[in-house]
Amino acid sequence: MAENDRIVLALETRLSELRGRIAGIDDELRKPLSADSEEQATDLENQDALGGVEAAVLHEIGQIEEALKRIAEGSYGICTQCGEDIAPKRLEALPTATRCIQCAA
């Protein structure tokens, strides 16, 4: 159980970090476009790039929330495919892993 506490802490730390990034990206996306049309094009490109970053961050947030849910349910660390335990080393490297190394390969 103490082992999971450590993982929960790490996941929650990462989660608040990611939520902070989303807030920053949202602020950036809400900024009004430049008046100059050339600068506007750059703004739009930046917004596109930020949108991509935001999607990736949101994806990771989803994975972390899923992992926290599995910890709460007691199914954390069990391969969703074959039902075997996921190696602790794998979870350490990838705390959001839902499948063991064999099934993920």
Ligand SMILES: [Zn+2]
């Ligand atoms: Zn498996």
